[in-house]
Amino acid sequence: MRKITVKNSGIIKLQSFDDFPDGRLIVAEIGKHIPFEIRRIYVITNVLEGRSSRGKHAHRKLEQYIFCFNGSCIIELDDGTKKQKMVMRDPRYGIRLGPMLWHVMRRFSKDCVLLVVASDYYDKSDYIRDYKEFLKLAKKKI
Numbered sequence: 105m106r107k108i109t110v111k112n113s114g115i116i117k118l119q120s121f122d123d124f125p126d127g128r129l130i131v132a133e134i135g136k137h138i139p140f141e142i143r144r145i146y147v148i149t150n151v152l153e154g155r156s157s158r159g160k161h162a163h164r165k166l167e168q169y170i171f172c173f174n175g176s177c178i179i180e181l182d183d184g185t186k187k188q189k190m191v192m193r194d195p196r197y198g199i200r201l202g203p204m205l206w207h208v209m210r211r212f213s214k215d216c217v218l219l220v221v222a223s224d225y226y227d228k229s230d231y232i233r234d235y236k237e238f239l240k241l242a243k244k245k246i
């Protein structure tokens with residue numbers, strides 16, 4: 105995977121044990137691979153191939169890591185100054201979705217399965233869903 109240069113993001117690589125012909129086992133340990141206590145896990149699946157997109161928001165405080173455990177998609181990262189596009193298809197790599205990082209997932213394959221681990225419970229007020237508001241807040245934080 106390419107290096108991530110946008111702010112509040114980054115890549116972690118999980119440990120994997122490949123045992124041909126018996127498959128692959130991938131492990132994430134809290135404190136070792138995931139640097140926060142996980143309070144919530146959610147899965148994104150059954151996204152229609154083509155023009156569907158998800159995300160389109162940033163969080164004020166939440167820390168998350170996103171993994172693509174099957175299929176593929178593109179993730180667009182935007183810290184308010186810099187943008188970067190990443191292809192997600194290797195289940196060993198997680199992308200950090202830190203605070204104040206606008207993210208959009210697109211170009212889902214039919215079999216794409218995303219898994220997200222989050223540092224906190226669902227909180228509607230932590231979302232920034234308006235891109236202009238995001239840009240304003242992101243510029244303030246510099």
Ligand code: TYD
Pocket residue numbers: 144146148157158159160225226
């Ligand atoms: P949203 O975070 O907008 O999904 P995505 O970023 O993948 O496009 O959430 C979609 C809906 O699901 C929204 O109505 C809120 C709800 N939701 C929960 O109730 N709990 C959760 O943990 C998450 C992530 C979403």
